[in-house]
Amino acid sequence: xxxxxxxxxxxxxxxxxxxxxxxxxxxxxxxxxxxxxxxxxxxxxxxxxxxxxxxxxxxxxxxxxxxxxxxxxxxxxxxxxxxxxxxxxxxxxxxxxxxxxxxxxxxxxxxxxxxxxxxxxxxxxxxxxxxxxxxxxxxxxxxxxxxxxxxxxxxxxxxxxxxxxxxxxxxxxxxxxxxxxxxxxxxxxxxxxxxxxxxxxxxxxxxxxxxxx
Amino acid sequence: xxxxxxxxxxxxxxxxxxxxxxxxxxxxxxxxxxxxxxxxxxxxxxxxxxxxxxxxxxxxxxxxxxxxxxxxxxxxxxxxxxxxxxxxxxxxxxxxxxxxxxxxxxxxxxxxxxxxxxxxxxxxxxxxxxxxxxxxxxxxxxxxxxxxxxxxxxxxxxxxxxxxxxxxxxxxxxxxxxxxxxxxxxxxxxxxxxxxxxxxxxxxxxxxxxxxx
Numbered sequence: 001x002x003x004x005x006x007x008x009x010x011x012x013x014x015x016x017x018x019x020x021x022x023x024x025x026x027x028x029x030x031x032x033x034x035x036x037x038x039x040x041x042x043x044x045x046x047x048x049x050x051x052x053x054x055x056x057x058x059x060x061x062x063x064x065x066x067x068x069x070x071x072x073x074x075x076x077x078x079x080x081x082x083x084x085x086x087x088x089x090x091x092x093x094x095x096x097x098x099x100x101x102x103x104x105x106x107x108x109x110x111x112x113x114x115x116x117x118x119x120x121x122x123x124x125x126x127x128x129x130x131x132x133x134x135x136x137x138x139x140x141x142x143x144x145x146x147x148x149x150x151x152x153x154x155x156x157x158x159x160x161x162x163x164x165x166x167x168x169x170x171x172x173x174x175x176x177x178x179x180x181x182x183x184x185x186x187x188x189x190x191x192x193x194x195x196x197x198x199x200x201x202x203x204x205x206x207x208x209x210x211x212x213x
Numbered sequence: 214x215x216x217x218x219x220x221x222x223x224x225x226x227x228x229x230x231x232x233x234x235x236x237x238x239x240x241x242x243x244x245x246x247x248x249x250x251x252x253x254x255x256x257x258x259x260x261x262x263x264x265x266x267x268x269x270x271x272x273x274x275x276x277x278x279x280x281x282x283x284x285x286x287x288x289x290x291x292x293x294x295x296x297x298x299x300x301x302x303x304x305x306x307x308x309x310x311x312x313x314x315x316x317x318x319x320x321x322x323x324x325x326x327x328x329x330x331x332x333x334x335x336x337x338x339x340x341x342x343x344x345x346x347x348x349x350x351x352x353x354x355x356x357x358x359x360x361x362x363x364x365x366x367x368x369x370x371x372x373x374x375x376x377x378x379x380x381x382x383x384x385x386x387x388x389x390x391x392x393x394x395x396x397x398x399x400x401x402x403x404x405x406x407x408x409x410x411x412x413x414x415x416x417x418x419x420x421x422x423x424x425x426x
Contacts, residue, residue, distance in 0.1 A: 079385075082396070082399075082400060105322050106319075107347065108347045108348070108366075108422065109318050109325060109329065109345055109347065109350070109420070110348075110366075110368035110370075110399050110420040111399065111400075112322060112325065113326060113329065113368075113370060113395050113396075113399070114368070114395055114396035114399040114400070115396070116322065116326065116395070117394045117395035117396045118394070118396050120394075121394065121396075132322055134320065134321045134322065135321070135323075137322070153321075153323075155323035155326075155327070157323075157326060159394065159395070160374075161373075161374035172292075181330045181331070181333075181334065181372065182326050182327055182329070182330035182372070183295070183326075183327035183328070183330045183331045183334075186295075186323050186324065186326070186327035187295060187327070207322070207323040209321065
């Protein structure tokens with residue numbers, strides 16, 4: 001069963017909205033190491049923590065910070081990938097394959113959509129979870145059981161055209177069905193302490209909201 | 214050529230983040246009519262404007278506002294669609310088929326993704342554009358030319374698996390290629406006053422950022 005939040009202590013901080021929800025902030029404070037995507041460095045410093053590594057094309061970090069952090073600066077000039085992907089590659093090269101991603105949503109929506117879709121690519125060589133201020137996204141490459149609570153909002157996104165989905169323990173059950181548009185698996189709700197998303201392979205994303213108090 | 218912002222004066226205000234960028238706010242002030250999705254009513258009042266119609270399942274609007282606006286309240290009990298889709302159907306029923314959508318992003322990212330994908334469904338019976346605080350999304354069902362400026366950030370999202378894309382006047386040209394993941398068409402940039410996105414049909418989305426001043 002995949003817990004709501006997995007204890008993945010390598011953090012990649014992207015340059016979208018810095019988290020303000022208590023849950024992602026608390027996990028960040030317990031990080032073993034933090035890899036900052038370029039311009040996210042300033043936000044992390046403002047939060048009161050220091051980066052362990054700074055990765056990216058380094059076009060959105062000040063010269064002052066570049067000098068201050070020169071020993072931990074890792075420029076990746078690749079034009080084909082974004083700074084988040086560069087940071088994930090950096091983690092893989094170092095053997096850190098249990099990764100929590102923060103700050104990858106908010107700001108420009110096209111970046112948000114791209115970053116979310118990238119999760120399923122990362123899942124081929126790492127374990128990743130992406131925490132936002134609202135909940136958790138995880139990539140799914142095979143049928144999985146998810147920790148949940150009754151009433152939890154759940155959304156499922158299919159990123160491959162022919163994948164068949166079957167769910168258990170959701171208010172609006174899906175039975176051996178292709179999800180042809182990203183809205184079709186949204187606005188679902190868990191009935192119990194866990195739910196199941198069975199697929200015929202392919203790539204998908206599962207979103208679970210945080211518990212409300 | 215599709216202008217950066219089209220003069221569509223029927224506004225649907227969804228219950229995500231209320232716009233704070235000057236461009237969507239200025240257009241909202243010139244609306245012919247505003248259809249509020251349920252809980253968005255309060256935000257519009259706070260902005261200093263009144264809704265013309267309130268549509269949705271009406272579970273997130275206060276009893277006080279329900280009483281005050283009872284003559285313009287249109288409950289849609291349908292469980293199968295979200296409040297944004299209910300509002301679009303309401304517009305179609307009234308013959309208003311040139312629609313600007315605001316407030317449909319921000320807040321929960323799964324809602325954002327669902328709402329963006331829905332644009333291409335709406336495009337089958339309406340003309341829609343979706344303004345955010347960063348730029349404009351339009352659905353594309355056929356090859357189109359877009360108004361632009363040199364240096365404008367552009368992202369293209371394919372929502373159908375086999376669609377082939379060819380672009381003109383973008384920094385990273387796409388030549389007769391399938392976009393198999395949502396990140397593949399992101400982070401592009403216009404070279405000139407217009408660019409072209411040619412497709413073999415299917416459904417796609419085009420994002421253009423606002424001009425920076």
